[in-house]
Every structure is written in structure tokens, then in C-alpha cells.
Amino acid sequence: MGDVYLHGHQPSVLASHGVRTAADSAAYLLPHLRNGDDLLDVGCGPGTITLDLAEAVGAGTVIGVDAVEAPLESARRHARDRGDTATRFEVADVHELPFDAGQFDVVHAHQVLQHLSDPVAALREMARVTRPGGIIAVRDADYGSMTWYPELPGMTRWMEVYVGAARANAAEPHAGRRLTAWAHLAGLTDLQPTASIWGYSTPEQCSWWGRTWARRVLESSYATQALNKGLATQQELDWISGAWLEWSRHPDAWFVMTHGELIARL
Structure with a gap:
């Protein structure tokens, strides 16, 4: 799909994505998992959430897929560090998953639909398997829900550039509010929508979050695309x-994203 x-x-x-856990990123899913469930994690990245989900389903088969090989090297390393020899990590396109129809009990995607030009088609393909x-x-x-204090102009500009780059990619950065609508368009009807936040408010949290983005603004694809576009x-x-960096050191720093x-049941 490009x-x-x-x-x-x-x-x-x-490094930022590698600290994510199922507890802080998939808590809404954990109560629905059963021992023995076969699970596919789409857009698994460095695999830390995938490996937590693998622990939750026990004897089930777990496969993590991403569109490119680069993050899967980190995922396999995390698996080795945790002694997980069963979870597989493979390259796959969410629009053309290389799996049989009805192969999985659970298909999970964290922070994926916001980057797709056709999230509805992706949901249909996830439903197929x-x-x-x-x-x-x-x-x-x-992203439209993100709020922070102090309201530094440089961070406001960060958001403007991010939204502009996402829209230039035909993607939707304000994805969270659209999940139910996309699911309906995909033909899914048995839906359980919820919401949760990530919040950074302690000095340690703000220092980590601010320093992380200070690097990503200069070193990640955010920078490349901002310049090229x-x-x-x-x-x-x-x-x-x-x-x-200024925000990360501020004694009143606070940041929240919704x-x-x-959960869509077939």
C-alpha cells in the first residue's frame, strides 16, 4: 500500500518503544485473553508488548509481524533475553497478511492504524485472519488530544509539524477518536470501545519523555520527513x-495523551 x-x-x-508493556499499552485487552489463544500482533515493533501477550496466552501460538525487518531484530533480541523461544517475529504487510482465514483467536495492533492510508482495509484484513x-x-x-504544560511554543510547533507530516502521508494522526467509525466501515458490529491515557507528570517521567523526543525530533524519520516535505x-x-529539553527540566512539567x-468480537 506504500x-x-x-x-x-x-x-x-x-529505545522509546522498547519500554512499552502490555500493562501500560494493552490493559484493555488482557482480561479477554485465555490460555491457549493463538495471537497475532500486527505492527509489533521491538516486541515487548508481544512478549507480554505471549505470557498471557501461555500455550497459544504467538506471532509478531512488522512491515520491515529493522524492528524485528530488536524483538528477537528481547525474546532471547526473556528466554522466549516460541514467539515468532516475521515481516508482513497488514493489508496482505500471509496467514489463513480464521487462523487466530486474537489479532492485536497497537499504534498502527494511525499510520495507514486505508485503516478500514487493514481492519478487514485483520478480521479475515x-x-x-x-x-x-x-x-x-x-494526537489532537495531547496536552502539556508549560505550553512552550516549540512544542506547539512540534505538533504542527507532526500533523502536517502525517497528513502528507495520507494518514490520520487523530486516530483514537475514529476507531469505532473505522470498525463500522469495516463491517464490524460487536464493538467494545474504551479509552485510556499515557501521562507524564513526575520529574523522572518528564525527564525521560522530554529527552526522548528531543532526540527523535533530530534523529528519527520525523526529522527526515519534516525536511523533505x-x-x-x-x-x-x-x-x-x-x-x-526545556520542558523536560521544568518543575511544573506535565503531559497527557488520550x-x-x-475490542471487536467476530
Whole structure:
């Protein structure tokens, strides 16, 4: 489909994504998992959520897929570190999954639909490989819901550039609020929508989050696309990165983002 992953797979991005867990990123899904479930994790990235889900389903077969090989190297390394020899990580396109119809009890995607030009088609393909009675579980951030304090101009510009780059890729950065609508368009009807947040408010949390984005603004695909699409100059990116560092050290720093979540039962 030619979709572009706005964040990229540079070390600064993988380091940030590699701290995610099922507890902080898929808590809405955990109560629905059963021992022995076969599970597909679409857009698994460095695999930390995948490996947590594998523990939750026990004897079930678990496969994590991503569109490119780069993050899967990190996923396999995480699996080796945890002694997991059963979970598989493979390259696959969400629009053309190389699996049989009805192969999985659970198909999960975290922060994936927001990067796709046709998220409805992706949901239909996820439904194809899900067994009758199984579930599709998706969670996506809603960039339009993100709020922070202090309201530094450089961080406001960060958001403007991000939304501009996403829209230039024909993707939807405000995805969280649209999950139910996309599911309806995909023909899914038995839906359980919820929402949750990621929040950064302690000095340690804000320091980590701010320093992470200060690097990503300069080193990730965010920077490359911003420059190539004429959305920002290098001077602006330096300023945005500095704003993130300033925010990370501020004694009143606070940042929250809302996520849309959806369980769709077939």
C-alpha cells in the first residue's frame, strides 16, 4: 500500500518503544485473553508488548509481524533475553497478511492504524485472519488530544509539524477518536470501545519523555520527513528539540495523551 511509518526505526525510536508493556499499552485487552489463544500482533515493533501477550496466552501460538525487518531484530533480541523461544517475529504487510482465514483467536495492533492510508482495509484484513468468536484489539493515540504544560511554543510547533507530516502521508494522526467509525466501515458490529491515557507528570517521567523526543525530533524519520516535505527547516527542528529539553527540566512539567481502544468480537 506504500504507507509511511512517520516515526521510523532509528535507535532513539526503538529505545522509546522498547519500554512499552502490555500493562501500560494493552490493559484493555488482557482480561479477554485465555490460555491457549493463538495471537497475532500486527505492527509489533521491538516486541515487548508481544512478549507480554505471549505470557498471557501461555500455550497459544504467538506471532509478531512488522512491515520491515529493522524492528524485528530488536524483538528477537528481547525474546532471547526473556528466554522466549516460541514467539515468532516475521515481516508482513497488514493489508496482505500471509496467514489463513480464521487462523487466530486474537489479532492485536497497537499504534498502527494511525499510520495507514486505508485503516478500514487493514481492519478487514485483520478480521479475515480472525476466527469466528475471536477478537480484534486496536489501540491508537489521538494526537489532537495531547496536552502539556508549560505550553512552550516549540512544542506547539512540534505538533504542527507532526500533523502536517502525517497528513502528507495520507494518514490520520487523530486516530483514537475514529476507531469505532473505522470498525463500522469495516463491517464490524460487536464493538467494545474504551479509552485510556499515557501521562507524564513526575520529574523522572518528564525527564525521560522530554529527552526522548528531543532526540527523535533530530534523529528519527520525523526529522527526515519534516525536511523533505518542506514542513520545517533544520533551524526549526533544533528549536523544537531545545523546547523539549526545556520542558523536560521544568518543575511544573506535565503531559497527557488520550488513546482510543477497541475490542471487536467476530
